[in-house]
Amino acid sequence: MKKVWTLLKTDCCNILGLNTLRYSKDSKAKRRSITLMIAYAAVLIMLVAYPLLLANGLRAMNVHDLIPEYFLCITSLIIFFFSFFQAGGYLFQTKNFDMIVSLPLKPGVILFSRFLRLYLGYFGMTVLVMVPSSILYGRWTAKGGSYYAMLFISCILIPLIPMALASLFGSLIHAWTVRLKHRTLFSTVANLLLMVVILGMSWGPSFFANRISLDQVMNFSDTMSQQILRYYPPAALFNSALVNGNAVSYLLFAVLSILLFLLFFAVASWKYMYICQNMQVHEASGNYKFKGLKTNSIGKALYLKELKYYFSCPIYIMNTIVGYLFIIVATVVVLIMGDPSRAMELPFSILDYVPFVMVFLCCMSSTTASSISLEGAHWWLPLSLPVSTRDIMKSKLLVNMTLAVPTIVLCNIALQIRFGFVWYEFLLNMIIPVVCCFYISVLGLVMNCRYPLFEWKSEVVPVKQGGATMLTMLIGSLSLAPFVGVVALCSALLPGLVLFMEVMMTGILGVAGAALFYYLSGMDLKRL
Amino acid sequence: MLSISHLTKTYKGNKAAVDDLSLTIENGDIYGFIGHNGAGKTTTIKCIMGILDYERGEITLDGHSIKKEPIYCKSQIAYIPDNPDIYEHLTGIQYLNFICDIYQVSKEQRDRDIKKFADAFEMTSHLGDLISSYSHGMKQKLALISAFAHEPKLLILDEPFVGLDPKASLLLKETMRELCTKGCSIFFSTHVLEVAEKLCNKIAIIKDGALITAGSTAELTHGKSLEEVFMEVVQ
Numbered sequence: 001m002k003k004v005w006t007l008l009k010t011d012c013c014n015i016l017g018l019n020t021l022r023y024s025k026d027s028k029a030k031r032r033s034i035t036l037m038i039a040y041a042a043v044l045i046m047l048v049a050y051p052l053l054l055a056n057g058l059r060a061m062n063v064h065d066l067i068p069e070y071f072l073c074i075t076s077l078i079i080f081f082f083s084f085f086q087a088g089g090y091l092f093q094t095k096n097f098d099m100i101v102s103l104p105l106k107p108g109v110i111l112f113s114r115f116l117r118l119y120l121g122y123f124g125m126t127v128l129v130m131v132p133s134s135i136l137y138g139r140w141t142a143k144g145g146s147y148y149a150m151l152f153i154s155c156i157l158i159p160l161i162p163m164a165l166a167s168l169f170g171s172l173i174h175a176w177t178v179r180l181k182h183r184t185l186f187s188t189v190a191n192l193l194l195m196v197v198i199l200g201m202s203w204g205p206s207f208f209a210n211r212i213s214l215d216q217v218m219n220f221s222d223t224m225s226q227q228i229l230r231y232y233p234p235a236a237l238f239n240s241a242l243v244n245g246n247a248v249s250y251l252l253f254a255v256l257s258i259l260l261f262l263l264f265f266a267v268a269s270w271k272y273m274y275i276c277q278n279m280q281v282h283e284a285s286g287n288y289k290f291k292g293l294k295t296n297s298i299g300k301a302l303y304l305k306e307l308k309y310y311f312s313c314p315i316y317i318m319n320t321i322v323g324y325l326f327i328i329v330a331t332v333v334v335l336i337m338g339d340p341s342r343a344m345e346l347p348f349s350i351l352d353y354v355p356f357v358m359v360f361l362c363c364m365s366s367t368t369a370s371s372i373s374l375e376g377a378h379w380w381l382p383l384s385l386p387v388s389t390r391d392i393m394k395s396k397l398l399v400n401m402t403l404a405v406p407t408i409v410l411c412n413i414a415l416q417i418r419f420g421f422v423w424y425e426f427l428l429n430m431i432i433p434v435v436c437c438f439y440i441s442v443l444g445l446v447m448n449c450r451y452p453l454f455e456w457k458s459e460v461v462p463v464k465q466g467g468a469t470m471l472t473m474l475i476g477s478l479s480l481a482p483f484v485g486v487v488a489l490c491s492a493l494l495p496g497l498v499l500f501m502e503v504m505m506t507g508i509l510g511v512a513g514a515a516l517f518y519y520l521s522g523m524d525l526k527r528l
Numbered sequence: 529m530l531s532i533s534h535l536t537k538t539y540k541g542n543k544a545a546v547d548d549l550s551l552t553i554e555n556g557d558i559y560g561f562i563g564h565n566g567a568g569k570t571t572t573i574k575c576i577m578g579i580l581d582y583e584r585g586e587i588t589l590d591g592h593s594i595k596k597e598p599i600y601c602k603s604q605i606a607y608i609p610d611n612p613d614i615y616e617h618l619t620g621i622q623y624l625n626f627i628c629d630i631y632q633v634s635k636e637q638r639d640r641d642i643k644k645f646a647d648a649f650e651m652t653s654h655l656g657d658l659i660s661s662y663s664h665g666m667k668q669k670l671a672l673i674s675a676f677a678h679e680p681k682l683l684i685l686d687e688p689f690v691g692l693d694p695k696a697s698l699l700l701k702e703t704m705r706e707l708c709t710k711g712c713s714i715f716f717s718t719h720v721l722e723v724a725e726k727l728c729n730k731i732a733i734i735k736d737g738a739l740i741t742a743g744s745t746a747e748l749t750h751g752k753s754l755e756e757v758f759m760e761v762v763q
Contacts, residue, residue: 288656290643293625293635301629305615312617377613383579385630386603526581 003105007113012120032451036467043470047128055133059140067137069239073232075129076162079122083166084195085319086460090114091167091268092174092275093458107272108265115167115265122159130155134242150241150250160257161234164264169194171264175271188314192321196329298387302395309374310367310399315459316374320400323365324407327358331411335418351419352491355432356484358411362404362437363480368444369472371396372528373453373462383526390521397441397517404437428502435506436480439513443479444472446516452528483509529555529713530576530682535585537571537737545571546582547737553682553715553730556708560728560745561717562754564762568737569717570610573686576715577607589682603631606675610687610717612667616660620651620670623659624677631678638677645673648699664691672700676707683707685716689723701727725754735762 013019020026021033051071058064091114100110134151137143173194177187234253241250296304310316334340340350350357375382382392412430415421421429448468456462463469483505490498530553537546546568553559563569574580576587578598587594589601615623621642628638646652649669659667668691675683683704689697704714704727718724724731725745731754732742740761741748749757 284654284657284661286653286657288621288653290646290652290655293621293628293638293642295633295635295638296625296629298630298632301626305618305626308622309615309617377611378615380574380579380609381614384577384602384607385627386599386601387630388599524581526579 003109004113004116007105007110008116011113011117032467036451039467039471039474043474044128047125048132051129051133052136055136059136064137064140065243066239067133068242069235071130071133072158072235072238075126075158076232076235078129079125079159080162080166082122082464083118083163084170084191085315086118086464090118090458090460091171092272093460096457097276101273101276108269111269111272112265115163115268119159119163122163123155126155126158130158144245146245147242153254154238154242157254157257160261164260168264168267171268171271171275174275184312184314188317191314191318192325195318195322196325299391299394302387302391303398306371306395306399307402313374313459316367316370316463319463320365320367320370321403323361323363324403326361326364327407327411330357330361331414335414339419348491351415351421354412354415355429356487358408358429358433359436359480359484360477362408362433363440363473363476365400365403366440366444366472366476367400367403368396368441369448369469370444370462370466371399372445372448373456373466373468374459376454376456376462379454388521389523389525392525393445393517393520396445397438400441400444401438404441405434408433408437424499428499428506432502432506435510435513436483439479439509439516440472440476442513442516442520443476444468445520447472447475449520449523449525449528479512480509529553529557529590530715531586531588532572532576533586533588535572535575535582535587537568537575537580537582544737546575549585549734549737549739551732551739551742553713555711555713557713557715557730558704558708558728559713559715560724560731561715561734562719562721562724562731562758563717563734567734569734570686571737572734573607573684573715573717576684577605578602604681605684606678606680606682607684608668608671608675608686608688610690612671614659614667614671614674616658619658620655620662623670624655624674627674628677633678637679641677641679642673645676645703648703649673649696665693665696668692669696672703676703679712681712683712683714683716685714687718688716689718689720721754721758725749733758733761 018033020029024030024033051074055064055067055071058067058070091111093114101107131151135148138147138151170191173187173190177190234256237249237253237256240246241253334351372379409430412426415429416426448466451467451471453462453466453468486501486505487498490501530551532549532551535546535549536544538544549568549572551559561569561572571580575582576594578594578601589604592600594601615626618626624642624646625638628642633641643652646655649672651666651669651673654662654666659670662670668688672688675685688700692700701723708714728745730743731745731748733740745754748754
């Protein structure tokens, strides 16, 4: 255990730039660390505030008995997706494999320290999401001491099942693809397929096929909870334990969590060396015959290089394609099932908000927010080559637009064929998300220039844990919120002005994006 | 060709990594840059390449300032760092073509020169493989081919012989001499003093960021070995 602790301490010592703050003599680096900490604190406050608001909402709807299972499901789902994207890249990172393996450590110790590092983060998240809302629930229903004891012990257990399941899937995919010739391709496709299956299950036809009535919409949390319970049975045990004080259910929940974790750990430890060793083996045919070469412009060469990097890195793809996948899956569901607002008997049409749904989903997925950090040890190359900052930034921006624009255009064409919008609505449905996506992409670059992270061992660090990624999502959402707010307000109070406001707000974001890009183009990259 | 005048680079914490360093590299020079670990060699090289900013002094290439005209200057220079971390997601040939695209090398020239240098370094058969499958020495060879392929006026190499096998090392030395007869200049750092002594027509010795001595190899050594001179001046 001492060795696990030593590894964990070494691994965690620069979380949130703590080591930089303690030992760096660079005041700029220290300021960056402090800003990052403030940003993370804002996210932590949001993590507490949203569940509290939701809990109050559920109480107002008189369904507060759902609070424990509802928050358990939300927490587990978030942990599952985060772990799924992180586990493979982080648990089996090979950057310092030779050094770590040469130390007198068992593979299980290395794996356990890495798992523990992920676990601690999710434990913190569980506490923030579960505890405040569950304490409120305990006070509303005058629960006794055993409820609070079970709640606090649960926080230790809750991350285990989603982490173990996600890591197990991730490890199995790694173990299967690691010896294949095109392992990047197979690994990415397998991961994406699994994600689509999970999305399909949770958004699946049952949601629309049941023809939910307005009454059911009023009890939406109940409906949603039942839906999730079907796919996450442990929530039923948890609910029974906390709401009804059922000790047997609680014991079953605890045993199930620990058993699943042990199962994962046994499989992962068994395959750990195999996966890591094979990840270091690269196919080399050594039979190249020299052929004539094609020439490209500087801009195209940089863009192609960026695109090749994107498609060579499963972690980068998996973490940045989610939003676009959501757009495609949602479009397919709507194409098959029809306008969901009719099925739900809503007083407005969800189709009116197509561009904003797309904007929100694009916001989740900017490739640019980590594109500079991902240069890592290669950063000397763009700095020493005769290329302008503008060309470098343009190539990174274009990668995100290459993913966004075809997704937005094709999905809108499909929706247009199915629903026949008025021509200007069709145009706006495409232009608004494209412009917003441009703005978010540039914002991602600005954030990454402000908070670059070149020293990492796994791509997971800049892609998933980088401050720039988090700040882009945070600032992106905050700066797009007024847009959605103004349009929603207009459609309620001044419907005649909606079109004008949409055009104007899109214009403002377009200009803001262009201004930010101009600022970026003049940036001195060696000062990052 | 390259003029470094009163270059001063201070890292955060007020440690002067390079202190008032002045050097001139003429056309056709093979200039060796030697010093102990942490003396400021790599920092000087990175300042020349525009990778690091500096507080005082001026670096010019044929009269063009690296600060004011970085793209022009970089287009005339090829640089290879001590540890060539090159894009591992590309194949060798994709990397070479990428570099040629950036330097806008004509199709004829890249077809001719890449083949010539790849054959010479025995890398041709490996060019279709991903760089991630290369050994350190192979990456070094690829970086050298990419540097030679765009015919730079100035070649800046940081520890170029580290990781190269004896045959590649010999070939590099021959190619360096050949390039210099065509008017190219080479500025390189090294710890291998025997190589510097035999290869360079000029040598500069740096200690704690300051230039201790610089000049032609013959004048500097005065019949002694470079190793003896180095040990005398850095003591």
